[in-house]
Amino acid sequence: MNEQLAVGSAPQSVSDLLERLDATAGDMPKRLRDCASFTRRHLHLIAVSTVSDMARASGVAPSVYMRFCQALGFSGYSEMQSLFRARYTEFRPDYQERLATLEKEGVVGTGRLLADFAESGHRSLISLANTVTNESLDRIARGIASARVVHLVGLRRAFSVVSNMAYLFDQLGVPATLHYGVGMLNARGAIFPGDVVFAVTFAPFSPEVVRLVEAAAGQGVTVFGLTDSERCPVAEWATEMLIVREDEVAGFRAPTAAITLTTALAVAVSAVQRQS
Amino acid sequence: MNEQLAVGSAPQSVSDLLERLDATAGDMPKRLRDCASFTRRHLHLIAVSTVSDMARASGVAPSVYMRFCQALGFSGYSEMQSLFRARYTEFRPDYQERLATLEKEGVVGTGRLLADFAESGHRSLISLANTVTNESLDRIARGIASARVVHLVGLRRAFSVVSNMAYLFDQLGVPATLHYGVGMLNARGAIFPGDVVFAVTFAPFSPEVVRLVEAAAGQGVTVFGLTDSERCPVAEWATEMLIVREDEVAGFRAPTAAITLTTALAVAVSAVQRQS
DNA sequence: TCCTGGACGGAATTTTTATTCCAAACAGGT
DNA sequence: ACCTGTTTGGAATAAAAATTCCGTCCAGGA
Numbered sequence: 144m145n146e147q148l149a150v151g152s153a154p155q156s157v158s159d160l161l162e163r164l165d166a167t168a169g170d171m172p173k174r175l176r177d178c179a180s181f182t183r184r185h186l187h188l189i190a191v192s193t194v195s196d197m198a199r200a201s202g203v204a205p206s207v208y209m210r211f212c213q214a215l216g217f218s219g220y221s222e223m224q225s226l227f228r229a230r231y232t233e234f235r236p237d238y239q240e241r242l243a244t245l246e247k248e249g250v251v252g253t254g255r256l257l258a259d260f261a262e263s264g265h266r267s268l269i270s271l272a273n274t275v276t277n278e279s280l281d282r283i284a285r286g287i288a289s290a291r292v293v294h295l296v297g298l299r300r301a302f303s304v305v306s307n308m309a310y311l312f313d314q315l316g317v318p319a320t321l322h323y324g325v326g327m328l329n330a331r332g333a334i335f336p337g338d339v340v341f342a343v344t345f346a347p348f349s350p351e352v353v354r355l356v357e358a359a360a361g362q363g364v365t366v367f368g369l370t371d372s373e374r375c376p377v378a379e380w381a382t383e384m385l386i387v388r389e390d391e392v393a394g395f396r397a398p399t400a401a402i403t404l405t406t407a408l409a410v411a412v413s414a415v416q417r418q419s
Numbered sequence: 420m421n422e423q424l425a426v427g428s429a430p431q432s433v434s435d436l437l438e439r440l441d442a443t444a445g446d447m448p449k450r451l452r453d454c455a456s457f458t459r460r461h462l463h464l465i466a467v468s469t470v471s472d473m474a475r476a477s478g479v480a481p482s483v484y485m486r487f488c489q490a491l492g493f494s495g496y497s498e499m500q501s502l503f504r505a506r507y508t509e510f511r512p513d514y515q516e517r518l519a520t521l522e523k524e525g526v527v528g529t530g531r532l533l534a535d536f537a538e539s540g541h542r543s544l545i546s547l548a549n550t551v552t553n554e555s556l557d558r559i560a561r562g563i564a565s566a567r568v569v570h571l572v573g574l575r576r577a578f579s580v581v582s583n584m585a586y587l588f589d590q591l592g593v594p595a596t597l598h599y600g601v602g603m604l605n606a607r608g609a610i611f612p613g614d615v616v617f618a619v620t621f622a623p624f625s626p627e628v629v630r631l632v633e634a635a636a637g638q639g640v641t642v643f644g645l646t647d648s649e650r651c652p653v654a655e656w657a658t659e660m661l662i663v664r665e666d667e668v669a670g671f672r673a674p675t676a677a678i679t680l681t682t683a684l685a686v687a688v689s690a691v692q693r694q695s
Numbered sequence: 696t697c698c699t700g701g702a703c704g705g706a707a708t709t710t711t712t713a714t715t716c717c718a719a720a721c722a723g724g725t
Numbered sequence: 726a727c728c729t730g731t732t733t734g735g736a737a738t739a740a741a742a743a744t745t746c747c748g749t750c751c752a753g754g755a
Binding site: 191228260264265268269271272275304306310311395403404406407410411 | 556
Binding site: 469470471481482485495496497 | 741742743744745746
């Protein structure tokens with residue numbers, strides 16, 4: 144009486160999927176474990192790839208990948224894929240209709256809210272892994288590591304991001320200055336050649352930050368930027384830009400991806416410094 | 420001998436596409452202009468949608484959307500789509516090869532670091548969803564919503580968390596004060612009955628925050644707390660405590676779960692206020 | 696009013712993709 | 726070494742998508 148059908152129901156969210164994956168991957172046959180391993184590291188590809196793509200990338204036959212989806216509780220690849228595609232569309236079929244329900248559910252019911260934000264965090268992290276390249280992160284880490292001091296600049300939504308960096312740099316012994324809005328004008332005088340500016344600004348971009356970046360670049364100071372849009376004016380003066388897009392819930396965004404990225408960056412800087 | 424083939428070559432990049440779109444949209448027939456209009460506003464959908472999806476969303480028949488793609492210089496929808504999918508896959512074929520290089524870099528190299536932190540973020544979010552109950556979040560939201568003003572207190576690692584809350588409360592029109600370390604002693608005098616204190620502190624706990632909480636509670640002010648351990652001394656004075664545990668990478672933690680939780684909380688507060 | 700050329704969208708066709716099936720290979724136990 | 730239940734991947738099938746075709750509709754000109 145061997146009942147192994149873990150099937151029950153298909154995961155309804157990325158959280159569900161990840162939990163199920165971790166819970167069952169250990170007991171899977173070899174090739175399915177290959178699927179699990181690749182898939183876990185490249186979740187973001189699912190939305191834009193075909194089964195054969197994923198199968199080839201995992202080093203298995205399409206039919207094997209198919210079984211993998213089913214082992215996770217999905218009816219097939221399409222169902223699993225729709226989980227990831229839903230994030231971009233926010234309303235696939237009949238979006239008029241779903242939009243209405245979204246509005247209706249609204250911001251009410253805080254229970255749902257937390258789950259929504261957690262889910263949204265997962266999505267932001269998935270997209271983060273996909274958009275930021277190791278190379279540019281590495282170049283920035285080296286740039287910061289060799290600076291006399293790094294100036295952290297960010298206002299509004301970006302401020303929590305830079306304040307987190309400031310804390311980490313402090314802990315790690317990396318010389319850093321956190322610029323507060325109030326002191327910004329004075330701060331310009333404190334930036335010298337050999338320093339580096341790390342500026343964070345999200346659309347709509349803070350003019351103060353842009354002005355500071357412009358002034359710093361004018362002095363020949365290296366600028367790195369973090370933003371959420373290709374159109375960010377900081378890009379014009381920056382040696383290197385990082386772009387992360389946060390997923391949103393009812394118009395609100397938590398800076399999950401930005402904080403994660405900058406935390407990794409801070410640790411990377413310290414690693415580079417320790418190497419030399 | 421009217422050859423009107425504007426085709427020439429297909430756009431090779433998103434910029435090309437946008438240029439072509441803006442240049443030609445004006446001269447297009449009505450329905451094609453509908454396509455252009457919707458597509459311009461929802462470029463990101465192309466990667467994950469079918470022709471019929473895009474056609475329906477644009478309010479036209481699939482064959483019309485097809486002609487739209489061709490008017491832009493593509494051979495069809497698939498070619499246009501591949502332009503957007505390429506962004507995510509960064510070179511479709513030969514995942515094998517890319518995977519190999521990824522694995523080879525190994526544990527060193529910042530590439531792996533970012534992936535590790537992203538992974539760690541997923542874990543933090545999963546644990547967040549499992550440990551925090553909707554009820555306590557709801558009670559805190561109501562408590563804050565009915566306060567004259569909410570005092571946000573947090574130092575070190577917690578500071579980015581409260582600064583994010585401060586930004587959100589400001590945006591949402593919820594009266595809030597962000598307490599900076601420097602002004603903290605003075606700030607005590609600014610807390611009155613009818614206020615609420617929201618204190619964030621992670622182990623090892625900041626004595627300044629604990630003292631402030633103690634003083635506030637002594638005055639009969641309601642205190643809510645967010646921390647990462649049952650042992651947190653704030654619990655003694657707090658009406659309600661939130662506990663989140665962050666996953667760590669090599670001893671470093673990003674405040675992913677805490678930020679996600681407090682963002683949800685801020686939105687919940689605003690929802691409660693709007694209801695009444 | 697009639698004619699003409701382009702625009703339109705439903706239906707047919709072709710191509711691609713997902714999914715299932717099955718024979719061969721395999722691992723573990725006897 | 727032999728049997729047995731599982732895993733595997735190629736081939737067959739089903740489903741869905743993209744793309745083309747073509748009859749109808751509409752606007753503008755004679």
